[in-house]
Amino acid sequence: MTAISDTARATRRLSLRNINFALVIFVVLYAAIVVLQPNYLDAALFMNFLRRAAPLIILASGQLYVILSGGFDLSMGAVVTLVVLAASMLIGGDPEMTWVVIASLYAMGLAVGLANGFIVSFLKVPSIIATLGTMLLVNGLALAWSGGAPRGDLPDNFRNLGRLVLKDVPLVGSLPIAVLILVVVTLLAWWGLHATAYGKRLLAVGDNPRAAELAGVPVKPTRISAFVISALSAVTAGILIGGFSGVSVNAGRGLELQAIAACVIGGALLLGGRGTVVGALFGALSLFALFTLLNLLGLPQALRDSLQGVILIAAVGASVLRHRRST
Amino acid sequence: MQFRSILAATLAVAFSTAAYAQEFNDPAEFKKQRELLSTKAEGPEGKPWEQHLGGAMIDTAKFKKDGPHTICFSNAGVFNPWRVVGLNNMKGEAALQKDRIQELVILDAEGKDDKQISDIQSLLDGGKCDVLIVSPTTTAALTPAVEAACEKLPVIVFDRGVNTKCPVTYIHPVGGYGFGITSAEFIASKLPKGANVLAIRIVPGVDVLETRYSAAKSIFDEAGINVIGSEFTSSDRAKTKSVVEDYINRGVKIDAVWMDAGDTATAALEAFEDAGLPYPVISGEDQQDFLRKWQKENLVAIAPSYPTYQWRTPIIAALDILDGKPVPGPEWNLPQPAITQETLASYIDERMPALHYSLCGCQELPGYPEQWGGK
Numbered sequence: 001m002t003a004i005s006d007t008a009r010a011t012r013r014l015s016l017r018n019i020n021f022a023l024v025i026f027v028v029l030y031a032a033i034v035v036l037q038p039n040y041l042d043a044a045l046f047m048n049f050l051r052r053a054a055p056l057i058i059l060a061s062g063q064l065y066v067i068l069s070g071g072f073d074l075s076m077g078a079v080v081t082l083v084v085l086a087a088s089m090l091i092g093g094d095p096e097m098t099w100v101v102i103a104s105l106y107a108m109g110l111a112v113g114l115a116n117g118f119i120v121s122f123l124k125v126p127s128i129i130a131t132l133g134t135m136l137l138v139n140g141l142a143l144a145w146s147g148g149a150p151r152g153d154l155p156d157n158f159r160n161l162g163r164l165v166l167k168d169v170p171l172v173g174s175l176p177i178a179v180l181i182l183v184v185v186t187l188l189a190w191w192g193l194h195a196t197a198y199g200k201r202l203l204a205v206g207d208n209p210r211a212a213e214l215a216g217v218p219v220k221p222t223r224i225s226a227f228v229i230s231a232l233s234a235v236t237a238g239i240l241i242g243g244f245s246g247v248s249v250n251a252g253r254g255l256e257l258q259a260i261a262a263c264v265i266g267g268a269l270l271l272g273g274r275g276t277v278v279g280a281l282f283g284a285l286s287l288f289a290l291f292t293l294l295n296l297l298g299l300p301q302a303l304r305d306s307l308q309g310v311i312l313i314a315a316v317g318a319s320v321l322r323h324r325r326s327t
Numbered sequence: 328m329q330f331r332s333i334l335a336a337t338l339a340v341a342f343s344t345a346a347y348a349q350e351f352n353d354p355a356e357f358k359k360q361r362e363l364l365s366t367k368a369e370g371p372e373g374k375p376w377e378q379h380l381g382g383a384m385i386d387t388a389k390f391k392k393d394g395p396h397t398i399c400f401s402n403a404g405v406f407n408p409w410r411v412v413g414l415n416n417m418k419g420e421a422a423l424q425k426d427r428i429q430e431l432v433i434l435d436a437e438g439k440d441d442k443q444i445s446d447i448q449s450l451l452d453g454g455k456c457d458v459l460i461v462s463p464t465t466t467a468a469l470t471p472a473v474e475a476a477c478e479k480l481p482v483i484v485f486d487r488g489v490n491t492k493c494p495v496t497y498i499h500p501v502g503g504y505g506f507g508i509t510s511a512e513f514i515a516s517k518l519p520k521g522a523n524v525l526a527i528r529i530v531p532g533v534d535v536l537e538t539r540y541s542a543a544k545s546i547f548d549e550a551g552i553n554v555i556g557s558e559f560t561s562s563d564r565a566k567t568k569s570v571v572e573d574y575i576n577r578g579v580k581i582d583a584v585w586m587d588a589g590d591t592a593t594a595a596l597e598a599f600e601d602a603g604l605p606y607p608v609i610s611g612e613d614q615q616d617f618l619r620k621w622q623k624e625n626l627v628a629i630a631p632s633y634p635t636y637q638w639r640t641p642i643i644a645a646l647d648i649l650d651g652k653p654v655p656g657p658e659w660n661l662p663q664p665a666i667t668q669e670t671l672a673s674y675i676d677e678r679m680p681a682l683h684y685s686l687c688g689c690q691e692l693p694g695y696p697e698q699w700g701g702k
Contacts, residue, residue, distance in 0.1 A: 165601070245567070251565065292569075295558075301559050
């Protein structure tokens with residue numbers, strides 16, 4: 001009898017611990033939204049919420065790889081801006097160009113990711129400085145190329161990736177293309193991190209690079225690949241943002257910090273070694289729910305910014321405290 | 328470790344917009360600008376950049392000098408599309424008058440007061456300038472630098488002003504209150520009492536934008552129209568669209584959208600499209616993308632302006648001053664037209680980029696449209 005109840009308690013404790021704290025934060029924030037605005041329970045509105053949150057979730061998943069490897073990627077927002085501006089200038093409104101240009105956008109992302117990775121791995125520049133440098137470089141390039149004002153146009157087949165909502169889909173009702181892309185990217189990110197030997201190596205590198213190296217982990221290629229994954233996710237997010245709302249020189253501003261904040265709310269340890277894709281997912285959703293909630297509350301801007309700060313610090317603090325207790 | 332986490336969160340907070348309250352509601356200025364809007368312009372027909380609304384003329388005989396001249400310009404910066412178009416207009420005007428200009432020296436302050444103060448100093452120290460044009464970053468900080476320049480050569484200030492009367496003239500369109508009056512009066516004329524309007528704004532605390540809102544707000548209040556929200560979007564299209572979607576989801580009918588600047592007007596309209604709702608009455612600005620959308624969708628709309636053609640005027644003024652010809656001063660009020668349904672078609676130019684400001688007065692300048700990013 002005692003043995004059974006002990007096991008039961010152990011399982012329960014285990015399952016409680018397995019619930020990501022960011023999920024709790026997200027549910028609380030979303031519940032607050034629903035209290036203010038009950039129609040957010042509609043499937044269509046929830047899907048729309050996901051459509052808007054998709055770029056941030058994708059950014060957070062990519063950023064997570066770099067954070068786990070023990071670094072930061074501050075160049076993400078700049079890559080998003082570059083992608084949006086480059087897409088409109090290269091496509092120039094011609095729908096036949098869309099897919100070719102998307103391929104070249106990924107090539108640009110690959111170049112930025114490789115540059116970040118090489119600077120960090122071979123020149124031994126701390127990633128926060130290295131990616132700050134690429135951030136300025138990429139932003140400057142994007143602005144110089146566009147002449148400070150966006151040119152060109154995005155055709156509908158490009159815009160649809162971030163904008164189109166499929167109606168009358170079985171089970172879910174309406175389904176934005178962006179949510180489909182989000183599901184695929186999140187599954188890929190989850191698989192890469194939690195189902196492959198590569199994921200284990202990444203954690204090992206972030207936890208203790210010296211030990212990982214002695215154990216035979218190829219530290220440099222692992223680090224470089226993390227930056228590449230991060231940059232490619234930024235390209236994907238940029239395509240969705242450009243699709244959602246069109247060309248803007250401010251498209252990516254501040255997104256890198258939001259992505260980092262999302263990872264931390266999701267329980268990722270800055271400087272590496274611990275974190276999950278599910279955590280990053282709910283961290284990003286929590287952050288986005290917070291933005292939406294503050295919009296709905298209709299508070300004055302100054303108060304809203306302060307409240308956002310307080311809630312962010314509380315969420316991160318709570319998440320960190322919880323992990324310290326549980327380990 | 329948790330300190331680092333909190334550090335990251337703090338960074339995220341620090342990057343969100345700082346806001347501060349200030350008084351931008353001056354009834355006397357409001358009244359003055361309302362009168363200027365209906366004042367008949369003096370000067371050559373069809374060339375609003377050479378016209379002026381009332382005011383006195385200043386004698387400049389003492390500045391007369393033989394040409395060609397070196398014109399120096401201390402620019403606050405080129406940090407937004409409005410200033411990009413404006414700077415192109417100024418260069419275009421200089422190219423038009425190239426026989427009379429030896430050189431146009433431009434220093435870019437990159438939006439920093441201290442850089443602009445030292446820019447002005449180095450232009451004065453260089454000794455090449457015959458005349459100095461200043462577009463100040465901020466009013467109070469630049470006043471002493473402008474006063475110092477006035478002692479050495481004729482100075483022309485435009486866009487933002489300075490707290491001194493020493494420049495020969497201060498060139499500017501009617502102003503922020505005028506922008507708010509034009510747009511809000513149009514919206515009020517199209518809506519019944521009790522209708523709802525959503526205000527979409529760029530950032531708080533900027534004088535030229537706050538005055539637009541305060542003017543619009545007083546007109547809406549007068550007309551009994553509810554301002555259901557006033558939201559800041561930092562010129563970010565994704566944020567604009569999200570904010571408008573959130574308001575739509577609240578279930579309150581939005582009859583009109585008022586904007587303090589037009590760069591995200593089409594993003595706001597897309598939120599209505601995506602929700603399957605009819606377009607609201609809207610006030611945007613004179614950017615191409617908004618004008619095209621307006622024509623294509625038959626919107627009920629107005630495009631007030633803070634015309635970029637004001638960047639041509641300082642060059643014209645500089646040459647007049649060095650010729651000893653009288654110029655409007657100490658304030659040169661330029662007309663500030665709005666694009667309406669009647670004039671819409673004439674301002675659309677498919678060759679131009681989306682955020683090109685149509686009231687640039689640049690169509691006849693050398694290098695148009697390529698210099699302005701057109702095809």
